[in-house]
Amino acid sequence: MKLISAVLASFCSVAAAQADTLLDTFPYPLIEVNGAEALKEWQALRPQAGTPIILGDREQVERILDVFHPSQQAFYPPIKEAIAKAMAQPGLDTLYAHLREEHQLFIASVKEDDADWAAELAAENPLEVPANYWGPWPEGMQAADRLISLDDWQTGRAKDKVFITILPTEAVWQAPIYLRFGGWNANPPPYVHAATFRHWGETYGAVPVVIQSDTVEMLVADPASDRDAARELATQQYLYASDIVDQGVGDLSALAALLHEGDFWYFWWD
Incomplete structure (x- = not known):
């Protein structure tokens, strides 16, 4: 309760979402803001307790x-268990171990029906x-110079209202664990x-900055130079999110060009 009160008291200029079922049932505090101002509001919330994450619109x-x-x-x-798994290996070894495991599981799934392919x-x-x-x-x-997942895909304009949640952790990298993001299709589990x-x-x-049901956007302080x-x-x-190439920019050189000195990263899973 102290976290909720501190955040809302510090940002009385931000329109508070009306009490409804969504606010009553979501596990973390929600703040409703104008989509065009979402990044600015996120930046203002960062010095406060907890980790702000933009979730998108009501849907x-x-x-x-x-x-x-x-x-x-x-x-x-449990959250503590998932955090421990995320910290068990250095660098990207956790991601790579997950990919190897998924590869072996896929081989096992086809071996009986098609041994040659396996x-x-x-x-x-x-x-x-x-x-x-x-x-x-x-x-x-x-390179991208703004968030794009908050735009209305039909109009190209920022959505009128989006929600920012405040997660009870100071370690922003833990956000996927608190939001239970991932664990379906090629989208890896939260600890990965x-x-x-x-x-x-x-x-x-x-x-x-943004975590939605199938999308992540990140802000980068020291991009690839x-x-x-x-x-x-x-x-x-x-390797982390192949759809950004296979169903996005087309090849890895195009992705590398976007990442070169780019301040924003975008990921999406089908």
């Missing part, structure tokens, strides 16, 4: 709330990106997101 908050239904409890370990898969390295995924360095590409955020925070000063660093980072990001 997005309701989608996130679904994973907190009692029927979903068994799929998510053998081909077993010979592959799930952490190796094929050379043809790279193209020539594209000229004229501009957290471990990856922790590494990128230490390496690039990257912090999550040369092309080699951008290419290395593009490989990491492709």
